[in-house]
Amino acid sequence: MRIWVNGELRGADDARVSVLDHGLTVGDGIFETVKTVDGRPFALTRHLDRLARSARGLGLPAPDLDEVRRASAAVIDANPMARGRLRITYTGGLSPLGSDRGDAGPGLVVALGEARRRPDSTAVITVPWTRNERGALTGLKTTSYAENVVALARAHEHGASEALFANTVGQLCEGTGSNVFVVLDGQVHTPPVASGCLAGITRALAVEWTGAQETDLPFDVLERAEEIFLTSTLRDVQAVHRVDDRELPDGPGPVTAKAMRIFDERAGNDLDP
Numbered sequence: 001m002r003i004w005v006n007g008e009l010r011g012a013d014d015a016r017v018s019v020l021d022h023g024l025t026v027g028d029g030i031f032e033t034v035k036t037v038d039g040r041p042f043a044l045t046r047h048l049d050r051l052a053r054s055a056r057g058l059g060l061p062a063p064d065l066d067e068v069r070r071a072s073a074a075v076i077d078a079n080p081m082a083r084g085r086l087r088i089t090y091t092g093g094l095s096p097l098g099s100d101r102g103d104a105g106p107g108l109v110v111a112l113g114e115a116r117r118r119p120d121s122t123a124v125i126t127v128p129w130t131r132n133e134r135g136a137l138t139g140l141k142t143t144s145y146a147e148n149v150v151a152l153a154r155a156h157e158h159g160a161s162e163a164l165f166a167n168t169v170g171q172l173c174e175g176t177g178s179n180v181f182v183v184l185d186g187q188v189h190t191p192p193v194a195s196g197c198l199a200g201i202t203r204a205l206a207v208e209w210t211g212a213q214e215t216d217l218p219f220d221v222l223e224r225a226e227e228i229f230l231t232s233t234l235r236d237v238q239a240v241h242r243v244d245d246r247e248l249p250d251g252p253g254p255v256t257a258k259a260m261r262i263f264d265e266r267a268g269n270d271l272d273p
Helices: 044-058 065-078 146-157 199-208 219-223 256-269
Strands: 001-006 008-011 031-038 083-091 109-116 121-129 161-167 174-175 180-182 187-190 227-232 236-243
Touching: 001 065, 001 174, 008 065, 031 044, 031 174, 031 236, 044 065, 044 083, 065 083, 065 109, 083 256, 121 146, 121 227, 146 187, 174 180, 180 199, 180 219, 187 199, 199 227, 199 236, 199 256, 227 256, 236 256
Parallel strands: 121 161, 121 236
Antiparallel strands: 001 008, 001 109, 031 083, 083 109, 161 174, 180 187, 180 227, 227 236
16 A cells, blocks of 8 residues: 655555644544545545635645645555545644644645445434534534544444434434435435534535435434435445334335435546536
8 A cells, every 4th residue: 555645655664644743642633535436536626625624624724735636646546446435634743742733734644445335225323422513623524533433333333334413402413424314205305514514525416416405303303204314425325224223124215216326327427526
């Protein structure tokens, strides 16, 4: 594996950042995960736009997006694979211990690993912890991801691949690394960004391409929705066949199946929509 670290490609054994990097010591960093298909990234422009928004929100210097594109291309070329997970990480860089940032400048790491296509449907659980829709990091894709690690571990303990959160006022919000859609009376709905969820790239495309409505939804909508599906960079559109102890049809329902078909067709025709 060849990894881009602060300006150059390095072998995996030599791909190192300082133990004093602020992304490591206090989680002061942002990232993007980009799907690659046959050596080409999907929706890279949208991902880089969100990287820049996250940097502004965290108060980091604006990333040089041309450099990020060059780094991404170099890593993809150096690691040929049919389907990959491109991880772009941008941190506060070398800093003193504590929350204050140093003046050494930000760090940039780009790596690529193989990714498998997801099953057509999956199981999810709900968790008792909440998303804070008014927090300082709300809507930013930061490396402060520990609560997602905890929730996802619980999901795996219960035979599920994702955990779903409510926000602090009891509305449906998002998963640890996905957005959630529900079907009510044949219409597709998803929580608005104001709920505290991440403005997912795949979420945005699914809304545009399927006509889904952004709607404030109570958390218990999961108990009565006709169909439920998730979206994310590596899931694309994935049906849910179980929420906690509630069983839904094993296969994607008709509305979800249509959303999957539309997404696959549109994404296949345009790799940078």
